[in-house]
Amino acid sequence: MTSIISIADHPLDEAWPRQLARRTERGELIRIRLGCYVDASNWRGLDEEARYRVRVDAVRRTARREPVFGGETAGLLWGMPRPALPAKVEVVVPVATGRRSANGVNRLARYPDEFTVVTFGGRHVTGKVATAVELALRYDFPWAVSVMDRLLNQKPLPPESGSRPVTKEEVGSRIALLSSAPKRRQAMRVLEFADGRAMYPGESLSGVLMARLGFPAPELQHEVTDHTGRSAWVDFYWKEQRLVGEFDGRAKYLKPEYLRGLTTAQAVIEEKLREDRIRSTGLNMVRWDWSTAVSPPKLKALLLQAGLPCNPTGRRRRLSTA
Numbered sequence: 001m002t003s004i005i006s007i008a009d010h011p012l013d014e015a016w017p018r019q020l021a022r023r024t025e026r027g028e029l030i031r032i033r034l035g036c037y038v039d040a041s042n043w044r045g046l047d048e049e050a051r052y053r054v055r056v057d058a059v060r061r062t063a064r065r066e067p068v069f070g071g072e073t074a075g076l077l078w079g080m081p082r083p084a085l086p087a088k089v090e091v092v093v094p095v096a097t098g099r100r101s102a103n104g105v106n107r108l109a110r111y112p113d114e115f116t117v118v119t120f121g122g123r124h125v126t127g128k129v130a131t132a133v134e135l136a137l138r139y140d141f142p143w144a145v146s147v148m149d150r151l152l153n154q155k156p157l158p159p160e161s162g163s164r165p166v167t168k169e170e171v172g173s174r175i176a177l178l179s180s181a182p183k184r185r186q187a188m189r190v191l192e193f194a195d196g197r198a199m200y201p202g203e204s205l206s207g208v209l210m211a212r213l214g215f216p217a218p219e220l221q222h223e224v225t226d227h228t229g230r231s232a233w234v235d236f237y238w239k240e241q242r243l244v245g246e247f248d249g250r251a252k253y254l255k256p257e258y259l260r261g262l263t264t265a266q267a268v269i270e271e272k273l274r275e276d277r278i279r280s281t282g283l284n285m286v287r288w289d290w291s292t293a294v295s296p297p298k299l300k301a302l303l304l305q306a307g308l309p310c311n312p313t314g315r316r317r318r319l320s321t322a
Contacts, residue, residue, distance in 0.1 A: 002042045002054050006061055007035040033058040034103065048085055052076065059089045059105055060123065067091040068117050070108050070126040075135050077121060078128050081146040081201040083139065092117075092126060113177070129166060129174045136190045137183055144190040146204035152196035168194075197221040202247040203235050206293045213300050214312035218245060226277045234278065241307055244278055244285045247293060 010016040020037055023029045029037040032051075036058040043051065056077070060067055071090035075082060088106040095109045116127035125131070132151040136144040151166050168191060175187040193211075197220035198204045211217065222237035224244065236245030278285055286306040292298040304310060 002038050002046060002050070004032075004054065004058055004061055005029065005037040005039075008061070033062060035062055049076070052085055052089075055104070056089050056123075059091070066124055068093075068115075068124045068126065070110070070115065070131065071106070071134060072138075074125045074131040075147065077123065077125050078131055080132060080135060080150050081143065081204070082135075083143050129171055133171065133174050133178070133187055136187050141190065141193075142205045142208040143201075145194050145208050146198075146201040148190050148194035149196065149198040149204045150201075152194055153199060195220055199235075200247070202290055202293045206236075206245075206247055206288070206299065209293065209296060209299050210303070213296060213303075214310050215303055215308055216240075224278050224281055224283065226280050230277060232274050232278055238308060241309075242283050243306055243308060244283050245303075245306075246275075246285065246287045248287050248289050 005020065007017050007020065020029060024031055024037065027040055030040045030043050031037050032043075032055055038054060043054075046054070053076075056069065056073060068091060069077060069089070070092035072082060072086035073090040076086065088101070088104050090106045090108055092110050092115060093107045095111050101107045115130045117124055118127050119125075120128075126134070128151065132147050135147045138144075139147065148171070151171065152168065171191055172188070175184055175191065178184045178187065193208070194204075195207070198207060199221070203220070207218070207220075216238060218236035218238050220236065222234050222244075223231050224234055224237075225231045234244045235247050237243070238245075275285060284306065286302060288299065288302055292302060300310065
């Protein structure tokens with residue numbers, strides 16, 4: 001973890017600010033916010049999300065009172081999907097405070113009944129459900145569904161996550177509090193489409209695209225059992241066509257949390273053996289990556305080639321204005 005070095009660390013030392021300035025000139029430190037610095041070598045080793053999190057903490061260090069992080073910043077802290085890294089750090093402030101957005105901070109003016117505040121990861125953030133509803137209104141339909149899918153995800157959560165299962169009824173109650181009827185309708189369309197069995201953004205985006213193209217709705221997270229009794233869960237399943245669909249993101253072969261102690265090569269071999277077990281049951285399988293999940297022509301061609309029927313005029317009504 002990268003530590004923030006602040007001018008406020010030694011408020012009585014008049015030479016401290018000059019020391020920080022000299023170390024910055026020598027390239028030892030990098031200033032990430034007025035009065036906040038980090039070790040340059042550590043900073044260079046961070047990815048963009050990790051750097052953003054450090055900037056979030058720098059905003060907290062320099063705030064006059066404990067900030068409440070909201071919007072896309074809260075979404076990132078809650079681990080919600082997003083189309084891109086937020087451009088600024090977003091905080092919630094009461095309406096009519098007169099506090100403006102500046103210096104890399106976007107201040108979201110809200111009435112008290114429009115959000116809840118919880119402590120998560122040592123920071124004050126808007127509640128998980130309220131955050132998801134706000135992002136569902138900000139993002140386009142596929143990414144809004146991705147956020148809602150993550151919120152509703154039925155995968156067992158570790159105690160340290162600070163999270164608990166969320167139901168559609170709970171989200172619907174939150175949506176009902178929105179003051180704008182168009183926003184309530186927009187959020188409800190997202191909620192109705194969302195499914196807690198979709199686990200990752202690539203699956204959510206693929207699901208929305210399938211519906212828009214007119215393909216039949218798949219069963220999500222279907223269990224396939226081979227002749228030895230070993231089972232495998234597949235992302236998409238079409239019973240009538242005896243077809244399995246799998247979204248292949250890079251993460252499962254690169255990130256430690258998905259590798260579960262395996263090397264990338266071992267993970268690839270394990271996945272090949274898993275696919276062989278699934279095919280041994282007589283099912284066909286089609287796989288695609290991120291570039292296909294976000295490309296209507298690519299996904300349509302792939303699923304048609306796999307034998308899945310397409311009826312554009314029969315696509316689900318709730319997508320007609322998505």
